[in-house]
Amino acid sequence: MKAYKKEVQFTVWMTVAFILVGNVGLIFSIFPVDAMLFGFPVMYIVPILMGWFGVFFLTIVAGKIGNRIDDEIDSENDALGVSDEVKDV
Amino acid sequence: MMEAQNWQLSNPILGLAVVGATFLLFYIVGFISNRKSASAKDLYIGGGNVGAFTNGLAMASTYMSLATFLGITALILQLQVPFIMLWIQLILAIPLITIIYGTSLRRMGAFSPTHFIRDRYGVTASIIAALFMILVSIMYALGQMIGIAITFETLLGIPYLTGLFVFGIIIVGYITIGGMAGATNNAAIQMVIIALMFIIPLGAIMKAVGADGWYFPPLFYSDMVPAMLESLPTFFDYQFSPKWYFSIIPALTIGALGLPHLAMRVYTASNLKSARSAMVWFAFILGLVFSATYAMGFVGVYATATQGLTISEGDADKLTIILNLVYNPEWVTALVIAGAISAGLSTLSGNLLAIGALISQDIIATLKPNIPQRLSLRIGFIAIFAGGLVSILLAIQPPAFLVVSILWAFGLAGVTNAPLIIVGVWWKEANKFGAIVASVVGGAIYIIVSPFVFPSIVLTGHGVTDGMGLSGAMLAVPISFILLIVVSYITNRMPGLQSKLTKQSDIELIERIHGWKDIKSYRYNSTVGAGITVVVSAAVAIWALMPWGM
Numbered sequence: 001m002k003a004y005k006k007e008v009q010f011t012v013w014m015t016v017a018f019i020l021v022g023n024v025g026l027i028f029s030i031f032p033v034d035a036m037l038f039g040f041p042v043m044y045i046v047p048i049l050m051g052w053f054g055v056f057f058l059t060i061v062a063g064k065i066g067n068r069i070d071d072e073i074d075s076e077n078d079a080l081g082v083s084d085e086v087k088d089v
Numbered sequence: 090m091m092e093a094q095n096w097q098l099s100n101p102i103l104g105l106a107v108v109g110a111t112f113l114l115f116y117i118v119g120f121i122s123n124r125k126s127a128s129a130k131d132l133y134i135g136g137g138n139v140g141a142f143t144n145g146l147a148m149a150s151t152y153m154s155l156a157t158f159l160g161i162t163a164l165i166l167q168l169q170v171p172f173i174m175l176w177i178q179l180i181l182a183i184p185l186i187t188i189i190y191g192t193s194l195r196r197m198g199a200f201s202p203t204h205f206i207r208d209r210y211g212v213t214a215s216i217i218a219a220l221f222m223i224l225v226s227i228m229y230a231l232g233q234m235i236g237i238a239i240t241f242e243t244l245l246g247i248p249y250l251t252g253l254f255v256f257g258i259i260i261v262g263y264i265t266i267g268g269m270a271g272a273t274n275n276a277a278i279q280m281v282i283i284a285l286m287f288i289i290p291l292g293a294i295m296k297a298v299g300a301d302g303w304y305f306p307p308l309f310y311s312d313m314v315p316a317m318l319e320s321l322p323t324f325f326d327y328q329f330s331p332k333w334y335f336s337i338i339p340a341l342t343i344g345a346l347g348l349p350h351l352a353m354r355v356y357t358a359s360n361l362k363s364a365r366s367a368m369v370w371f372a373f374i375l376g377l378v379f380s381a382t383y384a385m386g387f388v389g390v391y392a393t394a395t396q397g398l399t400i401s402e403g404d405a406d407k408l409t410i411i412l413n414l415v416y417n418p419e420w421v422t423a424l425v426i427a428g429a430i431s432a433g434l435s436t437l438s439g440n441l442l443a444i445g446a447l448i449s450q451d452i453i454a455t456l457k458p459n460i461p462q463r464l465s466l467r468i469g470f471i472a473i474f475a476g477g478l479v480s481i482l483l484a485i486q487p488p489a490f491l492v493v494s495i496l497w498a499f500g501l502a503g504v505t506n507a508p509l510i511i512v513g514v515w516w517k518e519a520n521k522f523g524a525i526v527a528s529v530v531g532g533a534i535y536i537i538v539s540p541f542v543f544p545s546i547v548l549t550g551h552g553v554t555d556g557m558g559l560s561g562a563m564l565a566v567p568i569s570f571i572l573l574i575v576v577s578y579i580t581n582r583m584p585g586l587q588s589k590l591t592k593q594s595d596i597e598l599i600e601r602i603h604g605w606k607d608i609k610s611y612r613y614n615s616t617v618g619a620g621i622t623v624v625v626s627a628a629v630a631i632w633a634l635m636p637w638g639m
Contacts, residue, residue, distance in 0.1 A: 004611075004612050007603065008515075010188075011188055011189060011515075014188050015188065018181050018184055018188075019178075019338060019342060022177060022178035022180060022181040023177075023178050023334070023337065023342070024177075025171075025174030025175075025177065025178075025327070026174075026335055026338075028327070029327050029333075029334040030331045032327070039314055040311050041314075041325045043325065043327065044325050045311075047174055047177055048173070048177060048380055048383060049308075051376065051379070052180070052376030052377070052379070052380055055180050055181065055376065056369070056373050056376060058372075059184050059368045059369045059372045062184065062187075062188050062365070062368070063362075063366060063368065066187075066188060066192065066361075066365050067362055067365060070361060073604040074604070076605075077605065077606040077607070080606060080607055
């Protein structure tokens with residue numbers, strides 16, 4: 001049960017995180033900010049930076065967690081007795 | 090000072106030589122890589138044995154179409170910052186495909202998303218999905234064909250139609266010969282060419298217009314911001330309501346999840362860990378080139394607003410090439426054109442291979458499972474070539490802005506395929522009746538509210554918003570999710586239909602593709618999750634029907 005829950009939660013929250021980080025423009029369209037950063041308007045440069053480095057960072061995290069969940073599914077499979085295989089169908 | 094003019098290389102031989110050399114390279118790489126293409130698996134997914142770095146670069150170049158060089162900058166010229174905001178989230182495609190269903194389908198050993206749909210929902214649903222996917226792939230390939238012909242028109246001044254037929258057929262021939270192994274190695278090389286040929290000349294253009302940050306064009310152009318604000322104070326305005334920005338998610342973020350040629354890239358990975366590393370490389374390189382594209386658009390608007398550069402509406406697609414012609418030596422422009430052709434080529438190979446896989450594997454092999462391997466492979470080659478030919482013929486009368494038709498195709502993929510794949514992977518109850526109704530009804534609604542079929546039936550009346558499918562997808566994508574879930578839930582409980590459903594094999598398939606060796610009834614079976622999806626989808630669909638105020 002544990003690895004299954006982790007898999008579902010990871011996919012849901014990771015999807016939400018990716019969508020938010022890739023759509024910072026949507027957030028600024030609701031909450032406009034009138035400031036400058038690195039010489040650009042914040043509402044211009046922050047979505048671009050998040051859409052590059054933010055997404056890049058998330059892919060690293062998603063890759064690491066995804067690999068670990070695969071390992072946990074494998075170890076739950078290994079712990080499985082042959083007798084349970086038919087049970088609970 | 091600079092009048093609207095005929096933008097061309099004055100020395101076409103130079104351009105031809107550079108393009109010829111790149112083509113020769115691609116042919117050689119394709120020929121060497123494809124000598125071993127003995128089975129359909131080799132042809133479509135390169136034997137399922139491609140390394141992470143190569144695959145990450147190939148994913149990026151398959152995704153980065155000719156639009157990078159031609160269409161995007163035109164739309165930045167027209168829509169300015171909102172279009173940049175729209176484009177940014179396209180980077181989510183491969184990461185979301187990978188985490189939501191890519192690794193599961195890789196574990197299953199699918200050739201294409203439709204292959205999964207066939208095993209999950211049966212033959213009828215998969216053929217409907219495949220037909221929609223062929224339409225999507227042809228629309229997408231069409232955009233590349235148009236771009237390639239425009240590029241050759243600009244390059245040599247040869248008529249659009251001649252360029253379309255001569256170079257179109259050369260390119261289709263190359264893809265047919267190369268297969269996926271050739272396409273993957275070539276796509277990785279093409280990505281390097283695209284990045285260099287886009288970013289270095291952009292640095293030179295920035296130096297010429299007096300920008301201090303020319304040594305890192307993707308991000309260092311803020312010293313041009315004050316002059317831009319002075320001559321064009323509205324450049325950074327968001328212009329549209331939050332609703333417009335929200336509609337990008339169903340149309341393009343979910344749309345990209347249904348694109349077959351992107352998903353197929355995940356299946357070429359040698360294993361799941363490698364697929365996950367490929368997505369990291371993809372995000373890094375795509376972010377780099379995307380950021381450079383925004384800089385190119387910015388410089389284009391800057392040059393027209395402050396430097397007296399005039400670009401007529403019909404020439405907007407050529408902005409990148411025009412900037413190079415104006416500010417850089419001719420040999421640089423020739424290299425940029427080679428980069429643009431590479432970008433078109435890698436996407437086109439992805440599209441045509443998807444068409445080949447769809448026709449030979451998902452339609453013909455589905456209807457006639459017993460045809461021999463050799464014949465199936467030959468049908469695949471013929472289908473790839475025929476798909477190329479159709480997109481050449483459709484490109485005879487091109488639409489005005491080439492990106493619009495490509496983005497509309499995203500929405501169609503999002504309506505007809507993405508819900509079937511996403512819900513099919515994560516919910517055991519989804520069945521063939523739900524899938525067929527969702528794909529057919531959702532697809533029909535999306536096509537009806539598009540401005541292409543009934544120009545008077547549209548949701549916003551704002552040409553580009555309807556044309557790119559933003560408004561249509563915001564209505565049709567949630568409807569498709571609702572139909573799939575509700576129709577499946579009801580038909581699963583109708584005693585008369587039980588004999589037509591394949592519940593046990595569906596359950597086994599889902600457990601297996603998530604990596605489980607046993608079957609547990611609590612897994613992938615949440616009625617609450619399905620209910621929440623229906624409620625959220627209904628809210629989005631109702632919001633889409635309310636006035637857009639545009």
